[in-house]
Amino acid sequence: MARQSAFRSGEEGLLRAPFIYRDDEALEKKLQLSLILRLASYMRPYPRLIAFALLATGGNLVVTLLAPYLVGRAVDALVGRGHAHVLLGYAAALVALYLMNFLASFFRIDLTNRLGQRVIQRLRDELFVHVQGLSADFFDARPAGSILVRILNDVNSLQDLFTNGVINSITNVFTLIGIIAIMFSLNWQLATVTLVVVPFMFMLSLRLTVQIRRAWQQVRLRLSRLNAHLAEAIQGMRVTTAYVRADENQRFFEEMNRDYMRTFLRAQRFSIPFGPLVDLTGALGSALLFWYGVHLVHTGVVTVGLLVAFANYLGSFWTPISQLGQLYNQILVAMASSERIFQYLDTRPTVADQGVVRELPPVRGHVEFRHVTFAYQADRPAIEDISFVARPGETIALVGHTGAGKSTVVNLLARFYDPTSGEIRIDGHDLRSVSLASVRRQMGMVLQDTFLFSGTLMDNIRYGRPDATDEEVIAAAKAVYADEFIRRFPDGYFTEVQERGARLSQGQRQLISFARAILADPRILILDEATASIDTYTEHLIQRALRVLLEGRTSFVVAHRLSTIRESDQILVFDGGRIVERGRHDDLMRRRGFYYKLVQAQYRSMMSEG
Numbered sequence: 001m002a003r004q005s006a007f008r009s010g011e012e013g014l015l016r017a018p019f020i021y022r023d024d025e026a027l028e029k030k031l032q033l034s035l036i037l038r039l040a041s042y043m044r045p046y047p048r049l050i051a052f053a054l055l056a057t058g059g060n061l062v063v064t065l066l067a068p069y070l071v072g073r074a075v076d077a078l079v080g081r082g083h084a085h086v087l088l089g090y091a092a093a094l095v096a097l098y099l100m101n102f103l104a105s106f107f108r109i110d111l112t113n114r115l116g117q118r119v120i121q122r123l124r125d126e127l128f129v130h131v132q133g134l135s136a137d138f139f140d141a142r143p144a145g146s147i148l149v150r151i152l153n154d155v156n157s158l159q160d161l162f163t164n165g166v167i168n169s170i171t172n173v174f175t176l177i178g179i180i181a182i183m184f185s186l187n188w189q190l191a192t193v194t195l196v197v198v199p200f201m202f203m204l205s206l207r208l209t210v211q212i213r214r215a216w217q218q219v220r221l222r223l224s225r226l227n228a229h230l231a232e233a234i235q236g237m238r239v240t241t242a243y244v245r246a247d248e249n250q251r252f253f254e255e256m257n258r259d260y261m262r263t264f265l266r267a268q269r270f271s272i273p274f275g276p277l278v279d280l281t282g283a284l285g286s287a288l289l290f291w292y293g294v295h296l297v298h299t300g301v302v303t304v305g306l307l308v309a310f311a312n313y314l315g316s317f318w319t320p321i322s323q324l325g326q327l328y329n330q331i332l333v334a335m336a337s338s339e340r341i342f343q344y345l346d347t348r349p350t351v352a353d354q355g356v357v358r359e360l361p362p363v364r365g366h367v368e369f370r371h372v373t374f375a376y377q378a379d380r381p382a383i384e385d386i387s388f389v390a391r392p393g394e395t396i397a398l399v400g401h402t403g404a405g406k407s408t409v410v411n412l413l414a415r416f417y418d419p420t421s422g423e424i425r426i427d428g429h430d431l432r433s434v435s436l437a438s439v440r441r442q443m444g445m446v447l448q449d450t451f452l453f454s455g456t457l458m459d460n461i462r463y464g465r466p467d468a469t470d471e472e473v474i475a476a477a478k479a480v481y482a483d484e485f486i487r488r489f490p491d492g493y494f495t496e497v498q499e500r501g502a503r504l505s506q507g508q509r510q511l512i513s514f515a516r517a518i519l520a521d522p523r524i525l526i527l528d529e530a531t532a533s534i535d536t537y538t539e540h541l542i543q544r545a546l547r548v549l550l551e552g553r554t555s556f557v558v559a560h561r562l563s564t565i566r567e568s569d570q571i572l573v574f575d576g577g578r579i580v581e582r583g584r585h586d587d588l589m590r591r592r593g594f595y596y597k598l599v600q601a602q603y604r605s606m607m608s609e610g
């Protein structure tokens with residue numbers, strides 16, 4: 001179950017935390033057969049890898065079962081003063097066995113890693129492709145960080161299970177059965193005595209490894225909190241400095257850091273006794289075996305060599321038992337991770353092509369909203385009964401107070417969401433009846449906060465049309481007056497964009513996004529005008545660039561510049577999710593209604609400038 005907890009410092013209780021950390025990810029869950037089967041299905045495409053890996057582990061198995069027996073025989077030969085060549089024979093056989101062991105281990109590790117990595121790679125690809133195809137509401141509902149964690153950490157946590165878990169546990173079960181069978185066939189009394197400590201080994205393995213794993217999980221949790229805090233602290237450094245919060249942040253960080261250290265020390269205190277306890281159990285087992293075995297040797301029931309062989313078999317019990325304990329742990333962790341992964345994989349996009357859809361033919365640009373209502377959350381419509389017509393080539397300005405519903409209208413037009421009721425038509429085609437890709441290909445979007453990807457400025461403009469030549473990219477930049485500032489960089493168009501374009505000004509980023517849009521040359525353009533104040537020169541460039549960009553396309557502009565609004569063919573004035581006025585600037589001003597007041601309040605200063 002999802003768990004939300006504020007940051008706690010050890011057992012001391014709630015800190016006065018400036019941030020609340022959501023540890024909403026359960027670390028382990030009970031066994032669920034359906035999840036196990038679904039996980040197992042990811043191994044199905046690799047029958048050959050599995051078969052060869054099992055074959056290789058079979059090699060290890062043979063050595064584990066035979067080597068102690070041969071050692072026992074060699075000891076008997078030694079005790080009985082056998083011929084040197086007999087002893088040499090055993091030694092040679094043992095060398096041959098361990099050579100085989102080396103080869104078998106090499107192939108087993110290589111093959112199981114290949115298997116594990118292929119499964120993980122496939123799962124991660126599948127998850128990425130799936131998440132990429134999900135609709136906007138999915139991304140609204142969760143922070144990017146938690147999606148990232150699933151694609152990376154949750155998938156990684158399955159790695160051990162697929163790499164070692166499955167194959168090794170099959171071999172481990174056979175090893176245990178094999179050793180027990182051989183021991184009983186050699187001498188049932190010694191076998192019984194040897195097996196006395198095995199249940200203790202099992203209990204020790206399960207109890208201790210569960211505890212140790214939980215303790216280390218806590219360490220990892222603290223570390224990821226520390227990471228998250230650090231990332232936030234660095235990103236928000238300016239705000240921290242501006243609000244003089246450095247001291248408080250420092251105290252919080254120190255507290256988290258100390259908490260991490262305490263948890264680490266606690267975890268390693270759990271881990272320290274593990275090895276010695278294992279040795280102790282082994283030693284007790286050997287003591288029991290020798291105490292009873294010596295008696296059997298004296299009475300001539302068994303040879304010294306057999307006793308040595310049994311002591312070796314006892315030593316061979318530990319590895320499979322501890323690995324089976326680990327498998328149990330891996331499965332518990334896998335239950336929690338895989339449940340989350342499958343939850344994503346089972347999420348269907350809310351906006352998707354339904355049944356057979358047609359391609360939207362080349363668009364002329366006639367857009368119509370018919371009685372469109374949309375609610376992000378049921379019963380709370382963000383827009384209600386919106387109707388309007390945009391003719392090809394027109395510029396439509398959407399204005400209104402914040403939260404009035406302007407972005408919602410353009411989000412519906414781009415089909416990030418589907419209307420709750422009503423319909424949207426492009427050139428007479430209902431948006432839901434044509435393929436999503438064919439709509440989006442013919443539509444361009446320029447958002448307020450231009451997203452620049454890592455790469456050069458050239459790459460970033462080309463994002464609008466991947467097959468454009470360098471000359472076309474430069475022509476696009478020239479058309480929107482971006483060429484001048486780009487050429488001023490020492491590397492010009494080949495300037496690397498770092499940190500999402502942090503080295504570019506807001507205005508420059510806007511111009512890059514204009515160039516990107518004009519290169520794509522869409523028939524329908526959605527533009528969310530940036531609100532950030534820009535220096536007068538760049539502002540002037542942007543206004544001229546906008547005219548070029550809007551020319552000849554049907555454009556929807558969430559407008560913040562009075563100049564853009566004035567020049568548009570139609571202004572839709574939004575209030576509380578409805579269109580309350582519509583028309584051209586001069587008519588609306590003359591009417592002295594809502595728009596007039598809005599302009600008075602919001603745009604007065606700009607009006608005096610423009």
Ligand SMILES: Nc1ncnc2c1ncn2[C@@H]1O[C@H](COP(=O)(O)OP(=O)(O)OP(=O)(O)O)[C@@H](O)[C@H]1O
Nearest residue numbers: 140376377382400401402403404405406407408409
């Ligand atoms: N992803 C979302 N999930 C839930 N509610 C949302 C979401 N996006 C917007 N809303 C709500 O829908 C209403 C309309 O928001 P919208 O973003 O369309 O307004 P806007 O006019 O574009 O505002 P702004 O000018 O501030 O961008 C608001 O009440 C807002 O809180």
